Amino acid sequence: MAEHLSQSELDYPFKLLEYFNGFRVSKMIFSACELGVFDLLLKSQDALSAQHVAQELGTSMDGMERLLDALVGIEILEVETAQGTALYSSTDVANLYLAKGSAKSLHDMIIYRSQTVYPLWNNLVDAIREGRNQYEKTFGLPSGHFFQAIYRSEEEMLKFMGIMSCHWVLDGHDVVTAFDLSRFQKVVDLGGCTGALANEMARAYPASSVTVFDLPQVVEAAQKHFKQEDSGVTFQSGDFFSDEIPGADLYVLARVIHDWPEEKCLALLKKVYETCKPGEFPRNQGHPHTLAGR
Ligand SMILES: C[S@@+](CC[C@H](N)C(=O)[O-])C[C@H]1O[C@@H](n2cnc3c(N)ncnc32)[C@H](O)[C@@H]1O
CATH class of the missing domain: 1.10.10.10 (Winged helix-like DNA-binding domain superfamily/Winged helix DNA-binding domain)
Structure with missing residues (x-):
């Protein structure tokens, strides 16, 4: 130090x-x-x-x-x-x-940090000792399946989806334009939640087709509460571990890999590798592309 x-x-x-x-x-x-x-x-x-x-x-x-x-x-x-x-x-x-209500308001993110994340971090010592999340100790919820705890009610799910969107209002455009991704015609955002990042992608690359792939209840809520009609983003529901994922030449995994243990990450990345349409890598390395974000 x-x-x-x-x-x-x-x-x-x-x-x-x-x-x-x-x-x-x-x-x-x-x-x-x-x-x-x-x-x-x-x-x-x-x-x-x-x-x-x-x-x-x-x-x-x-x-x-x-x-x-x-x-x-x-x-x-x-x-x-x-x-x-x-x-x-x-x-x-x-x-x-x-404050609430401005186009760039982080209010919902702050409330979530305050009411959900901060109490969980209060048990960080135990999380490190035990090597697992602390939903059970903090909120009395089973900790075995992370997203079952987060999505324990529609209200909680919408709150979580709201804060996921907040981040992309700040950084989405910069992230999707940090590299020129215009040559990728079909983009799939795996675990794309509300479609906030996908919307930025569709705006920056109007010639590409952009699909959000997420769990059925998330896709339903995204279309009901967060859909931007003019963005052209489409939604497909499924489970990226147990279902087939749609074919694409670019996959986005934004803040997804960090949610899972090593073996699940490897299974998901293998599926992406096998499904991804081969294309030209900028330095001609000739292997499929994955844009992974954390
Ligand atoms: C931490 S969030 C990240 C959301 C979004 N990519 C972002 O950066 O705002 C993880 C996302 O993965 C989705 N997810 C979790 N398990 C999944 C599964 N088995 N199949 C498809 N999506 C899943 C969640 O619903 C959630 O939208």
């Missing part, structure tokens, strides 16, 4: 302190999102006092004042003083990413 952290860290451990206090910053943002602080400040035309925010959101005045000051400290909110009263307002960043 000493080799990677700068010399000054030996005199005073700035980075180390930042690392192990990082959870406090996460919790401040999670709490403000859950309480609706950013939504209220976005709606309000004027900067608001801590008392006003506390009253509107039904919290203690002392707790809210501390939270607002802490958010000013990490430059997510701004404060000005008028006649001895501190008045708080949102920054553009908070309005764009932390």
